[in-house]
Amino acid sequence: MKPADDTVSSATPAAHDTEVSLLIGSGGSRAILAGAGAILACHLADLNKFKHIGGASGGSIPTALLAAGFHPIKLAHLAVKTNFSDLITRHASLLKVIVTYFLKDNFYLLVRPRKGLFSSYLLGKFIDEHCPAWPENFWTVAADGSSQFVFTKDGVFEYKLNGTRRQLAKVPPPVGLAVRATAAIPGVFDAVKYRGHYLFDGALSIDGRTPVGPLTRHMGAKHERLICVDIGEGTVERPVVMFFLWKVFWRIICGKHCPVEGKTPLNSDGTILVRPEIKEFDALEFTLDPDRKWAGLMAGFVATCYSLRDAGMLTGEKLEKALTIAKAYEEIKRTAIKPGERADRTEALLASHGLY
Numbered sequence: 001m002k003p004a005d006d007t008v009s010s011a012t013p014a015a016h017d018t019e020v021s022l023l024i025g026s027g028g029s030r031a032i033l034a035g036a037g038a039i040l041a042c043h044l045a046d047l048n049k050f051k052h053i054g055g056a057s058g059g060s061i062p063t064a065l066l067a068a069g070f071h072p073i074k075l076a077h078l079a080v081k082t083n084f085s086d087l088i089t090r091h092a093s094l095l096k097v098i099v100t101y102f103l104k105d106n107f108y109l110l111v112r113p114r115k116g117l118f119s120s121y122l123l124g125k126f127i128d129e130h131c132p133a134w135p136e137n138f139w140t141v142a143a144d145g146s147s148q149f150v151f152t153k154d155g156v157f158e159y160k161l162n163g164t165r166r167q168l169a170k171v172p173p174p175v176g177l178a179v180r181a182t183a184a185i186p187g188v189f190d191a192v193k194y195r196g197h198y199l200f201d202g203a204l205s206i207d208g209r210t211p212v213g214p215l216t217r218h219m220g221a222k223h224e225r226l227i228c229v230d231i232g233e234g235t236v237e238r239p240v241v242m243f244f245l246w247k248v249f250w251r252i253i254c255g256k257h258c259p260v261e262g263k264t265p266l267n268s269d270g271t272i273l274v275r276p277e278i279k280e281f282d283a284l285e286f287t288l289d290p291d292r293k294w295a296g297l298m299a300g301f302v303a304t305c306y307s308l309r310d311a312g313m314l315t316g317e318k319l320e321k322a323l324t325i326a327k328a329y330e331e332i333k334r335t336a337i338k339p340g341e342r343a344d345r346t347e348a349l350l351a352s353h354g355l356y
Contacts, residue, residue, distance in 0.1 A: 021052040021221050022066075024059030025210030026203035027231030028185075028283030029084055030296055031058030034276040036072075036079035037300025038229045039063075040355060043072035044305070044322055045314040047227075052219055054139035056202030056211050058283070059229065060182045064127060064175055067135035076356060080293050080347075084286040087123040088189070092116075100187045112186040114198050120189050124176030131175040139219070141202035141211055142181035142192070148205035149197070150214045151178040156194075157218065161206060168195055188284065212265050227307075228265045229274040229300065231283070272311045276303040290343035291336075298346060302326045321353055 022042065024035040035055070039062055042048070053063045065075055092100075100117055131138075139152045148159045149168065156169040172178065173194060181192040182202035191198040207213030210230040215221040265271045276299040280292045288296075305322040308314035314322060328349050336342035350356035 019051050019222075020047060020225050020227060021215055021219075022047075022050045022063065022227045022229075023053075023210060023212065023215060024055035024063050024229040025231055026055075026057030026059055026201065026283075027209070028058045029281065029286055029288060030276075030278050030283045031055075031229075031231045032061050032084070033079055033293055033296030034231055034278060034300030034303075035059050035062035035229060036076050037276070037297040037302075038227075038274055038304040039066055039072045040076050040297075040350075041301045041304035041308065041314075041322070042227070044318055044355065045308050046318070047308075047313065048072070050137060051225075052137050052139060052215055052221055053135075054214075055182075055229075056141055056205075056209065057183045057185070059210075059231070060140040060179045060202070061127070064131050064135065064138055064140070064179055067138035068131040068175075069135075070130070073356060076297060076350075079297060080290065080343075084288070087126050088118040088120055088286060089122060090118050092118075112191070112198075112200055114191040116185070116187055116189040116191075118189050120180040120183060120192075123183070124174070124180045126176070127179045128174050128176035134172045134175055138175070139214060140178050140182045141205050141207070141214055142178070142184070142199040143202060143205040144197040144199055146206070147197075148207065148214075149181075149194075149199060150218050151181075152218075159206065159217075185284075210265055212269070212271065222270075226265075226271045227274065227304075228271045229276070229304065230265060231278070232275060272307055272313070274300070274304045274307045276300045290340060294343045294346045295333075298329055302329065325349060325353060325355075 024031060024038065053067045054060060055063050062075060062079065065078070066072065097117055134153050136153055139150065141151070142149045146161045150157045150159065151172050153172060155167055155171055157165055158168050159165050177192060177194065181194060181199035183189060184191050184200045186200055191200055202211065203209040205211060210228055212226060212228060215226060265273055278296050278299045280295040281288055305314060305326060309319055329346060332342055332345045332349065336345060347356055
């Protein structure tokens with residue numbers, strides 16, 4: 001069992017406090033699955049109503065569905081059963097795919113080509129089918145150059161680096177368009193055109209991959225009432241040393257023109273920080289077998305249970321249930337050998353506790 005975190009929020013919300021907000025950061029398929037797991041953990045802790053709920057890039061998908069009224073268990077079903085590769089359409093050659101792999105984390109962050117490897121049109125259609133109207137408490141962000149665009153029920157707002165703000169629209173676009181915009185990783189997905197702007201990945205905006213800024217700056221949320229799921233930048237495809245060397249190389253190349261990387265949230269800010277560790281697949285892997293999907297979902301579930309415990313938001317019988325599930329899942333990970341075994345046993349585990 002993970003030891004208790006030494007840093008606990010100084011103003012712990014009550015379990016049914018609807019002033020709590022939920023933020024899920026970027027991370028592609030990792031964010032979708034870990035986000036669904038985090039939401040399931042919140043449900044176990046009786047946190048089913050949030051003042052604000054949203055996020056950037058892949059994290060906008062489970063939050064949009066939850067805000068639209070999806071039950072957390074139904075959302076877990078959808079995350080595991082949906083084939084993410086069916087929601088994107090490739091329109092690039094194999095050579096371009098290979099080139100993009102090397103350039104997406106650096107060069108394409110600078111040049112931001114409007115045409116990527118994939119169209120996200122089908123993703124937008126999928127979201128709009130489940131979210132026909134803008135949910136009352138949902139928000140997300142996108143980027144164009146150094147400007148950040150915040151999408152809410154009250155419209156669309158542009159924030160510049162110098163702190164100025166203007167309202168771009170008084171009515172939000174379809175939810176599917178906003179989700180496509182916040183998930184538009186340069187070079188990977190096509191940019192999304194909106195009112196004369198070509199919008200890209202919300203993780204590239206001024207507040208980084210897990211953007212707390214819009215919640216505090218635009219919506220007035222308090223840090224100590226934020227549950228932040230930060231998926232991180234880890235990759236299973238590239239060694240950490242190689243990833244670091246690439247970063248250093250491109251920092252030398254682009255110098256002062258390198259994109260400004262926003263700060264990641266910290267427990268010391270008073271936020272309730274969740275950091276799932278997912279080693280089984282990369283963020284941009286969209287064809288996943290059930291075992292890896294469950295690995296992503298359970299990483300989010302277990303990490304969120306521990307963070308809520310440390311913040312005093314998961315206690316008593318609910319905590320005992322969470323710890324029992326976490327312990328049993330560790331045993332499943334250790335002993336599951338055959339393909340599909342981890343998925344089947346994990347599904348049965350959650351079902352036995354009324355969570356699937």
